[in-house]
Amino acid sequence: xxxxxxxxxxxxxxxxxxxxxxxxxxxxxxxxxxxxxxxxxxxxxxxxxxxxxxxxxxxxxxxxxxxxxxxxxxxxxxxxxxxxxxxxxxxxxxxxxxxxxxxxxxxxxxxxxxxxxxxxxxxxxxxxxxxxxxxxxxxxxxxxxxxxxxxxxxxxxxxxxxxxxxxxxxxxxxxxxxxxxxxxxxxxxxxxxxxxxxxxxxxxxxxxxxxxxxxxxxxxxxxxxxxxxxxxxxxxxxxxxxxxxxxxxxxxxxxxxxxxxxxxxxxxxxxxxxxxxxxxxxxxxxxxxxxxxxxxxxxxxxxxxxxxxxxxxxxxxxxxxxxxxxxxxxxxxxxxxxxxxxxxxxxxxxxxxxxxxxxxxxxxxxxxxxxxxxxxxxxxxxxxxxxxxxxxxxxxxxxxxxxxxxxxxxxxxxxxxxxxxxxxxxxxxxxxxxxxxxxxxxxxxxxxxxxxxxxxxxxxxxxxxxxxxxxxxxxxxxxxxxxxxxxxxxxxxxxxxxxxxxxxxxxxxxxxxxxxxxxxxxxxxxxxxxxxxxxxxxxxxxxxxxxxxxxxxxxxxxxxxxxxxxxxxxxxxxxxxxxxxxxxxxxxxxxxxxxxxxxxxxxxxxxxxxxxxxxxxxxxxxxxxxxxxxxxxxxxxxxxxxxxxxxxxxxxxxxxxxxxxxxxxxxxxxx
Numbered sequence: 001x002x003x004x005x006x007x008x009x010x011x012x013x014x015x016x017x018x019x020x021x022x023x024x025x026x027x028x029x030x031x032x033x034x035x036x037x038x039x040x041x042x043x044x045x046x047x048x049x050x051x052x053x054x055x056x057x058x059x060x061x062x063x064x065x066x067x068x069x070x071x072x073x074x075x076x077x078x079x080x081x082x083x084x085x086x087x088x089x090x091x092x093x094x095x096x097x098x099x100x101x102x103x104x105x106x107x108x109x110x111x112x113x114x115x116x117x118x119x120x121x122x123x124x125x126x127x128x129x130x131x132x133x134x135x136x137x138x139x140x141x142x143x144x145x146x147x148x149x150x151x152x153x154x155x156x157x158x159x160x161x162x163x164x165x166x167x168x169x170x171x172x173x174x175x176x177x178x179x180x181x182x183x184x185x186x187x188x189x190x191x192x193x194x195x196x197x198x199x200x201x202x203x204x205x206x207x208x209x210x211x212x213x214x215x216x217x218x219x220x221x222x223x224x225x226x227x228x229x230x231x232x233x234x235x236x237x238x239x240x241x242x243x244x245x246x247x248x249x250x251x252x253x254x255x256x257x258x259x260x261x262x263x264x265x266x267x268x269x270x271x272x273x274x275x276x277x278x279x280x281x282x283x284x285x286x287x288x289x290x291x292x293x294x295x296x297x298x299x300x301x302x303x304x305x306x307x308x309x310x311x312x313x314x315x316x317x318x319x320x321x322x323x324x325x326x327x328x329x330x331x332x333x334x335x336x337x338x339x340x341x342x343x344x345x346x347x348x349x350x351x352x353x354x355x356x357x358x359x360x361x362x363x364x365x366x367x368x369x370x371x372x373x374x375x376x377x378x379x380x381x382x383x384x385x386x387x388x389x390x391x392x393x394x395x396x397x398x399x400x401x402x403x404x405x406x407x408x409x410x411x412x413x414x415x416x417x418x419x420x421x422x423x424x425x426x427x428x429x430x431x432x433x434x435x436x437x438x439x440x441x442x443x444x445x446x447x448x449x450x451x452x453x454x455x456x457x458x459x460x461x462x463x464x465x466x467x468x469x470x471x472x473x474x475x476x477x478x479x480x481x482x483x484x485x486x487x488x489x490x491x492x493x494x495x496x497x498x499x500x501x502x503x504x505x506x507x508x509x510x511x512x513x514x515x516x517x518x519x520x521x522x523x524x525x526x527x528x529x530x531x532x533x534x535x536x537x538x539x540x541x542x543x544x545x546x547x548x549x550x551x552x553x554x555x556x557x558x559x560x561x562x563x564x565x566x567x568x569x570x571x572x573x574x575x576x577x578x579x580x581x582x583x584x585x586x587x588x589x590x591x592x593x594x595x596x597x598x599x600x601x602x603x604x605x606x607x608x609x610x611x612x613x614x615x616x617x618x619x620x621x622x623x624x625x626x627x628x629x630x631x632x633x634x635x636x637x638x639x640x641x642x643x644x645x646x647x648x649x650x651x652x653x654x655x656x657x658x659x660x661x662x663x664x665x666x667x668x669x670x671x
Contacts, residue, residue: 005148025104034081040165051179109195300399333378455608473628493666503576
């Protein structure tokens with residue numbers, strides 16, 4: 001499970017050989033430095049930089065680039081070094097920006113050699129700084145941890161290195177600048193900005209979306225809805241994301257990252273993918289050339305990736321980023337126009353001679369005219385971008401596989417139980433007020449990194465027709481059933497199991513598709529006894545898997561042990577739950593996702609307020625979704641409040657029952 005860090009937060013590292021992936025919207029310099037317990041760098045030989053890219057256990061890029069991969073072998077770090085700091089700086093030469101406040105927030109991810117993210121950090125809040133300590137890996141009681149730092153320096157690398165006690169700080173900073181200048185011709189430029197012909201840049205940093213109760217982390221609640229959503233990036237859209245993993249619409253050039261090399265004692269680290277050849281992903285399909293004066297036609301799957309599933313996932317993330325960027329630019333332009341007009345009108349009113357007569361009226365009209373002109377220009381640019389995104393959405397949506405598609409998509413007519421788990425799952429759609437006609441799929445990565453809370457209470461933007469609590473409660477459970485059915489449909493037969501707790505039996509009608517098709521592990525649990533039985537069994541499941549994994553004895557699980565992913569749907573909470581059961585739910589929400597047990601709560605937060613602060617950690621650990629459109633998801637990347645719409649089955653459609661029937665048949669054959 002990816003830990004989406006904020007400044008000052010730390011996370012334990014369970015692996016010694018790591019990659020640190022850095023993504024930015026402009027070429028930057030990446031370095032890494034050893035330091036002692038007090039954070040002091042003892043000498044230039046403790047710094048890996050473009051002029052000296054390898055140190056014991058470290059290997060960094062040899063030049064400035066928009067994307068970097070740094071290799072780290074913690075077992076090879078010298079005993080005298082207690083910290084490994086990751087340093088980023090803007091190049092001192094050329095036409096590069098001079099401050100981080102003028103570029104996109106850098107995104108840093110710590111990953112394993114297989115590419116799985118362990119922790120990520122988006123460095124926000126930078127302004128005049130031109131160098132920053134992004135994060136640090138440090139020893140603590142014999143183990144290694146990672147901490148998000150985000151400490152910036154307006155004086156560049158020289159000031160940063162001086163602050164860390166390096167005597168030769170200025171000389172080393174100059175040598176790094178010289179090394180970067182020598183390789184500037186090979187540096188990877190930032191993705192090109194959007195132009196009228198429809199080209200779109202793909203930022204590599206995935207924003208994370210998240211709900212209001214925990215601060216959406218996501219990568220298009222909280223995690224990240226894509227992530228933004230999720231998850232955890234969102235992810236992406238949805239866990240930012242997605243935050244959702246870093247991605248890019250174009251593979252970096254070979255010189256942009258350090259190339260893998262055979263590992264030697266205290267030397268370069270081989271961080272190539274253990275199951276892949278050292279080659280770039282297959283090129284994406286290309287659109288036919290556009291006629292003069294026309295925009296290029298969008299193509300489904302035009303992002304990079306090793307499969308069409310991955311390409312479409314990255315493309316959806318790119319669309320989310322583009323919409324966020326275009327809308328942010330429009331809002332910024334409008335705010336600037338209004339601020340400028342207010343300032344000009346204030347100047348007119350501050351001069352007594354301009355308050356009366358034709359001169360004052362003319363000044364006021366001129367200010368309003370300039371405001372209207374600026375807003376019109378911003379609207380024209382936004383309309384151009386939205387037209388291109390609309391055309392792309394019309395191409396991408398029909399091409400999405402079942403895991404990413406809406407329930408009304410024709411792809412479900414040819415549904416077959418899959419043989420492999422997809423990258424992500426669609427939980428709904430996201431849109432912004434300025435682009436109401438464009439819906440971005442909210443994708444969260446699989447397996448789920450956090451549980452879900454389907455809010456059956458009244459929401460701030462709910463339609464008046466859903467005002468009564470009974471209707472909202474029914475819609476919330478129908479939403480939960482639709483999400484559970486999609487999870488069952490996208491997992492291979494027998495690899496996903498669903499349990500239901502319905503203490504009062506009030507959800508019989510919405511739960512009918514799951515019950516009647518026989519895809520549940522057992523009938524919905526009723527009463528206090530049923531609640532206790534299901535929670536006890538799932539906690540035992542988590543404890544057994546946890547002990548086996550941590551003890552390195554996964555093969556020692558009891559014969560017949562169910563190793564599939566488990567989902568528990570809890571309806572009508574808190575009815576039927578005592579304090580012990582509530583604590584059990586909190587345990588499942590905190591520990592379950594890492595060991596294959598996931599929680600989906602259908603509850604009204606206000607009705608549960610009697611438990612007081614006992615439930616606050618539970619709510620914060622879940623990704624909040626709603627059964628009706630609601631603008632509760634926010635991405636920390638640009639600060640938009642995204643309106644979420646759930647992915648529901650169209651009224652009268654039998655697609656959900658047909659899909660679940662195929663899942664039940666596949667399970668019977670595989671039994």
